[in-house]
Amino acid sequence: xxxxxVSGIQKxxxxxxxxxxxxxxxxxxxxxxxxxxxxxxGPNGAGKTTTIKCLLQxxxxxxxxxxxxxxxxxxxxxxxxxxxxxxxxxxxxxxGMEFLKLHWDLSGTKKDNFEHRAAExxxxxxxxxxxxxxxxxxxxxxxxxxxxAQSLIxxxxxxxxxxxxxxxxxxxxxxxxxxxxxxxxTHITVLMSSHLLEDIDELCEELIVIHQGECFYxxxxxxxxxxxxxxxxxxxxxKGQFEVNYNV
Ligand SMILES: Nc1ncnc2c1ncn2[C@@H]1O[C@H](COP(=O)(O)OP(=O)(O)OP(=O)(O)O)[C@@H](O)[C@H]1O
Ligand SMILES: [Mg+2]
Numbered sequence: 001x002x003x004x005x006v007s008g009i010q011k012x013x014x015x016x017x018x019x020x021x022x023x024x025x026x027x028x029x030x031x032x033x034x035x036x037x038x039x040x041x042g043p044n045g046a047g048k049t050t051t052i053k054c055l056l057q058x059x060x061x062x063x064x065x066x067x068x069x070x071x072x073x074x075x076x077x078x079x080x081x082x083x084x085x086x087x088x089x090x091x092x093x094x095x096g097m098e099f100l101k102l103h104w105d106l107s108g109t110k111k112d113n114f115e116h117r118a119a120e121x122x123x124x125x126x127x128x129x130x131x132x133x134x135x136x137x138x139x140x141x142x143x144x145x146x147x148x149a150q151s152l153i154x155x156x157x158x159x160x161x162x163x164x165x166x167x168x169x170x171x172x173x174x175x176x177x178x179x180x181x182x183x184x185x186t187h188i189t190v191l192m193s194s195h196l197l198e199d200i201d202e203l204c205e206e207l208i209v210i211h212q213g214e215c216f217y218x219x220x221x222x223x224x225x226x227x228x229x230x231x232x233x234x235x236x237x238x239k240g241q242f243e244v245n246y247n248v
Pocket of ligand 2: 048049
Protein backbone atom coordinates (compact mmCIF):
# COMPACT_ATOMS: atom_id res chain seq x y z
CA UNK A 1 0.00 0.00 0.00
CA UNK A 2 1.20 3.51 -0.82
CA UNK A 3 0.90 6.04 1.99
CA UNK A 4 1.66 9.06 -0.21
CA UNK A 5 1.05 9.59 -3.92
CA VAL A 6 2.66 12.65 -5.51
CA SER A 7 1.46 13.42 -9.04
CA GLY A 8 3.14 15.95 -11.33
CA ILE A 9 3.91 18.64 -8.78
CA GLN A 10 5.42 21.93 -9.95
CA LYS A 11 6.74 24.79 -7.86
CA UNK A 12 8.25 28.16 -8.74
CA UNK A 13 9.89 30.70 -6.46
CA UNK A 14 10.17 34.40 -7.05
CA UNK A 15 13.27 35.48 -5.11
CA UNK A 16 12.39 39.22 -5.45
CA UNK A 17 9.37 40.99 -6.86
CA UNK A 18 11.44 42.49 -9.71
CA UNK A 19 12.93 39.09 -10.64
CA UNK A 20 11.31 36.42 -12.81
CA UNK A 21 10.10 33.34 -10.95
CA UNK A 22 12.31 30.27 -11.33
CA UNK A 23 10.74 26.88 -11.63
CA UNK A 24 12.33 24.63 -9.04
CA UNK A 25 10.02 21.63 -9.37
CA UNK A 26 9.06 20.94 -12.97
CA UNK A 27 7.48 17.55 -12.79
CA UNK A 28 7.76 15.44 -9.69
CA UNK A 29 5.73 12.26 -9.30
CA UNK A 30 6.36 9.33 -6.99
CA UNK A 31 4.76 7.04 -4.46
CA UNK A 32 5.83 6.20 -0.91
CA UNK A 33 5.14 2.55 -0.14
CA UNK A 34 4.27 1.73 3.46
CA UNK A 35 6.94 0.15 5.63
CA UNK A 36 9.82 0.82 3.28
CA UNK A 37 12.98 2.93 3.56
CA UNK A 38 13.07 5.30 0.60
CA UNK A 39 16.15 7.28 -0.43
CA UNK A 40 15.63 10.70 -1.99
CA UNK A 41 18.70 11.56 -4.01
CA GLY A 42 19.83 14.20 -6.49
CA PRO A 43 22.44 16.96 -6.74
CA ASN A 44 22.50 20.19 -4.70
CA GLY A 45 19.58 22.35 -5.75
CA ALA A 46 17.73 19.47 -7.44
CA GLY A 47 14.59 20.15 -5.41
CA LYS A 48 14.72 17.49 -2.66
CA THR A 49 14.06 19.82 0.28
CA THR A 50 11.41 21.70 -1.72
CA THR A 51 9.67 18.38 -2.38
CA ILE A 52 9.81 17.51 1.32
CA LYS A 53 8.38 20.95 2.24
CA CYS A 54 5.50 20.32 -0.19
CA LEU A 55 4.85 16.92 1.44
CA LEU A 56 4.68 18.62 4.84
CA GLN A 57 2.50 21.46 3.52
CA UNK A 58 5.01 24.09 4.65
CA UNK A 59 4.66 25.29 1.06
CA UNK A 60 2.16 24.37 -1.63
CA UNK A 61 2.79 23.23 -5.20
CA UNK A 62 1.56 25.49 -8.01
CA UNK A 63 0.33 22.45 -9.90
CA UNK A 64 -0.10 18.74 -9.28
CA UNK A 65 -1.52 16.81 -6.37
CA UNK A 66 -0.36 15.03 -3.23
CA UNK A 67 -2.62 12.32 -1.87
CA UNK A 68 -2.14 11.13 1.69
CA UNK A 69 -3.09 7.62 2.80
CA UNK A 70 -6.43 6.44 1.56
CA UNK A 71 -7.48 10.00 0.68
CA UNK A 72 -6.99 11.02 4.30
CA UNK A 73 -7.02 14.68 5.30
CA UNK A 74 -3.54 16.09 5.86
CA UNK A 75 -4.54 17.23 9.37
CA UNK A 76 -5.11 13.57 10.30
CA UNK A 77 -2.14 12.25 8.32
CA UNK A 78 0.39 14.67 9.81
CA UNK A 79 -0.18 13.29 13.31
CA UNK A 80 1.74 10.24 12.11
CA UNK A 81 4.72 12.12 10.66
CA UNK A 82 8.10 12.65 12.33
CA UNK A 83 10.45 15.16 10.73
CA UNK A 84 14.11 16.06 10.96
CA UNK A 85 14.70 19.25 8.94
CA UNK A 86 17.82 19.87 6.88
CA UNK A 87 18.70 22.72 9.26
CA UNK A 88 17.00 21.97 12.56
CA UNK A 89 16.59 24.75 15.11
CA UNK A 90 17.97 23.87 18.52
CA UNK A 91 17.03 26.04 21.49
CA UNK A 92 20.51 26.00 23.01
CA UNK A 93 19.41 26.96 26.53
CA UNK A 94 17.24 23.83 26.81
CA UNK A 95 18.54 20.50 28.05
CA GLY A 96 18.08 17.44 25.86
CA MET A 97 15.15 16.36 28.02
CA GLU A 98 13.50 19.81 27.88
CA PHE A 99 13.95 19.88 24.11
CA LEU A 100 12.16 16.53 23.82
CA LYS A 101 9.38 17.78 26.14
CA LEU A 102 8.89 20.83 23.92
CA HIS A 103 8.41 18.60 20.87
CA TRP A 104 6.23 16.16 22.82
CA ASP A 105 3.95 19.05 23.84
CA LEU A 106 3.91 20.48 20.31
CA SER A 107 2.88 17.09 18.89
CA GLY A 108 -0.11 16.91 21.23
CA THR A 109 0.21 13.12 21.42
CA LYS A 110 -1.79 11.35 24.10
CA LYS A 111 -0.03 8.00 23.71
CA ASP A 112 2.12 6.74 26.59
CA ASN A 113 3.60 9.20 29.07
CA PHE A 114 6.41 11.60 28.31
CA GLU A 115 9.02 10.31 30.79
CA HIS A 116 8.69 6.74 29.54
CA ARG A 117 8.81 7.64 25.85
CA ALA A 118 11.70 10.11 26.34
CA ALA A 119 13.73 7.38 28.08
CA GLU A 120 13.05 5.05 25.12
CA UNK A 121 14.14 7.48 22.41
CA UNK A 122 17.14 8.72 24.41
CA UNK A 123 18.27 5.11 24.76
CA UNK A 124 17.81 4.56 21.00
CA UNK A 125 19.99 7.56 20.10
CA UNK A 126 22.51 6.83 22.88
CA UNK A 127 22.00 10.12 24.72
CA UNK A 128 20.66 8.96 28.07
CA UNK A 129 23.87 10.16 29.75
CA UNK A 130 23.46 13.68 28.30
CA UNK A 131 19.74 14.23 28.87
CA UNK A 132 20.28 16.94 31.50
CA UNK A 133 23.02 18.78 29.61
CA UNK A 134 22.14 21.98 27.79
CA UNK A 135 22.09 21.72 23.99
CA UNK A 136 24.79 24.41 23.77
CA UNK A 137 27.17 21.83 25.24
CA UNK A 138 26.22 19.12 22.72
CA UNK A 139 28.58 18.22 19.86
CA UNK A 140 27.31 18.31 16.26
CA UNK A 141 26.80 14.53 16.35
CA UNK A 142 24.88 14.74 19.62
CA UNK A 143 22.67 17.52 18.21
CA UNK A 144 21.91 15.43 15.14
CA UNK A 145 20.98 12.51 17.40
CA UNK A 146 18.72 14.59 19.66
CA UNK A 147 17.16 15.86 16.41
CA UNK A 148 16.37 12.27 15.45
CA ALA A 149 15.06 11.59 18.97
CA GLN A 150 12.75 14.60 18.58
CA SER A 151 11.47 13.25 15.26
CA LEU A 152 10.59 9.93 16.92
CA ILE A 153 9.12 11.20 20.18
CA UNK A 154 5.44 11.12 19.13
CA UNK A 155 5.46 7.54 17.72
CA UNK A 156 5.49 8.43 13.99
CA UNK A 157 4.59 5.83 11.36
CA UNK A 158 6.24 7.95 8.68
CA UNK A 159 9.61 9.56 9.27
CA UNK A 160 11.06 12.23 6.98
CA UNK A 161 14.78 12.86 7.45
CA UNK A 162 16.38 15.61 5.37
CA UNK A 163 20.09 14.74 5.30
CA UNK A 164 20.34 13.01 8.68
CA UNK A 165 24.03 12.20 8.19
CA UNK A 166 25.29 15.56 6.95
CA UNK A 167 28.38 16.98 8.61
CA UNK A 168 29.02 13.95 10.79
CA UNK A 169 32.32 12.15 11.24
CA UNK A 170 32.47 8.43 10.32
CA UNK A 171 31.64 7.32 13.87
CA UNK A 172 28.65 9.67 14.00
CA UNK A 173 27.42 8.32 10.65
CA UNK A 174 27.76 4.74 11.84
CA UNK A 175 25.82 5.56 14.99
CA UNK A 176 22.96 7.16 13.01
CA UNK A 177 22.98 4.25 10.56
CA UNK A 178 22.72 1.83 13.47
CA UNK A 179 19.76 3.81 14.84
CA UNK A 180 18.08 3.61 11.43
CA UNK A 181 18.84 -0.11 11.17
CA UNK A 182 17.13 -0.60 14.55
CA UNK A 183 14.13 1.34 13.23
CA UNK A 184 14.04 -0.94 10.20
CA UNK A 185 12.97 -3.77 12.50
CA THR A 186 9.76 -1.84 13.22
CA HIS A 187 7.13 -1.13 10.57
CA ILE A 188 7.97 2.52 10.15
CA THR A 189 8.19 4.15 6.70
CA VAL A 190 11.25 6.36 6.22
CA LEU A 191 11.92 8.93 3.51
CA MET A 192 15.49 10.20 3.76
CA SER A 193 17.42 12.55 1.54
CA SER A 194 21.18 12.20 1.41
CA HIS A 195 24.23 12.71 -0.77
CA LEU A 196 25.89 9.74 0.90
CA LEU A 197 24.96 7.11 -1.65
CA GLU A 198 26.76 4.33 0.21
CA ASP A 199 24.44 4.91 3.17
CA ILE A 200 21.36 5.11 0.94
CA ASP A 201 22.42 1.86 -0.75
CA GLU A 202 22.82 0.17 2.62
CA LEU A 203 19.56 1.42 4.14
CA CYS A 204 17.03 2.11 1.40
CA GLU A 205 15.32 -0.55 -0.67
CA GLU A 206 13.46 2.12 -2.65
CA LEU A 207 14.73 5.20 -4.43
CA ILE A 208 13.48 8.53 -5.74
CA VAL A 209 15.93 10.28 -8.06
CA ILE A 210 15.39 13.99 -8.66
CA HIS A 211 17.43 16.04 -11.09
CA GLN A 212 16.81 19.68 -12.00
CA GLY A 213 13.30 19.58 -10.60
CA GLU A 214 12.22 16.40 -12.35
CA CYS A 215 11.78 12.95 -10.94
CA PHE A 216 13.62 10.48 -13.16
CA TYR A 217 13.31 7.32 -11.13
CA UNK A 218 10.97 5.94 -8.51
CA UNK A 219 11.37 2.27 -7.81
CA UNK A 220 13.54 -0.33 -6.18
CA UNK A 221 17.21 0.40 -5.47
CA UNK A 222 18.40 -2.98 -6.86
CA UNK A 223 16.56 -2.23 -10.13
CA UNK A 224 18.20 1.22 -10.41
CA UNK A 225 21.68 -0.22 -10.02
CA UNK A 226 21.07 -3.52 -11.79
CA UNK A 227 23.87 -3.04 -14.35
CA UNK A 228 26.36 -1.69 -11.81
CA UNK A 229 27.97 -3.02 -8.70
CA UNK A 230 27.27 0.03 -6.53
CA UNK A 231 24.68 2.79 -6.31
CA UNK A 232 27.47 5.36 -6.80
CA UNK A 233 28.36 3.86 -10.19
CA UNK A 234 24.72 3.65 -11.27
CA UNK A 235 24.12 7.25 -10.19
CA UNK A 236 27.27 8.46 -11.97
CA UNK A 237 26.06 6.80 -15.17
CA UNK A 238 22.60 8.37 -14.71
CA LYS A 239 24.14 11.83 -14.18
CA GLY A 240 26.36 11.33 -17.24
CA GLN A 241 23.29 11.82 -19.47
CA PHE A 242 23.06 15.46 -18.40
CA GLU A 243 26.70 16.44 -18.75
CA VAL A 244 27.67 18.61 -21.66
CA ASN A 245 29.89 16.84 -24.12
CA TYR A 246 32.51 19.42 -25.10
CA ASN A 247 33.93 17.16 -27.81
CA VAL A 248 31.01 17.52 -30.19
N1 LIG B 1 12.11 29.91 -0.61
C1 LIG B 1 12.85 29.90 -1.73
N2 LIG B 1 12.96 31.01 -2.49
C2 LIG B 1 13.70 31.02 -3.62
N3 LIG B 1 14.39 29.94 -4.08
C3 LIG B 1 14.32 28.82 -3.35
C4 LIG B 1 13.57 28.73 -2.14
N4 LIG B 1 13.68 27.48 -1.65
C5 LIG B 1 14.50 26.82 -2.51
N5 LIG B 1 14.88 27.60 -3.52
C6 LIG B 1 15.73 27.21 -4.66
O1 LIG B 1 15.21 26.02 -5.16
C7 LIG B 1 16.24 25.16 -5.63
C8 LIG B 1 16.08 23.80 -5.00
O2 LIG B 1 16.35 23.92 -3.62
P1 LIG B 1 16.25 22.67 -2.62
O3 LIG B 1 16.60 23.20 -1.28
O4 LIG B 1 14.94 22.01 -2.80
O5 LIG B 1 17.39 21.73 -3.19
P2 LIG B 1 17.96 20.37 -2.59
O6 LIG B 1 17.80 19.32 -3.65
O7 LIG B 1 17.37 20.10 -1.27
O8 LIG B 1 19.51 20.72 -2.47
P3 LIG B 1 20.60 20.32 -1.34
O9 LIG B 1 21.12 18.97 -1.74
O10 LIG B 1 21.67 21.36 -1.48
O11 LIG B 1 19.95 20.33 -0.01
C9 LIG B 1 17.56 25.86 -5.29
O12 LIG B 1 18.03 26.48 -6.44
C10 LIG B 1 17.15 26.87 -4.25
O13 LIG B 1 17.96 28.00 -4.31
MG1 LIG C 1 18.09 20.01 0.63
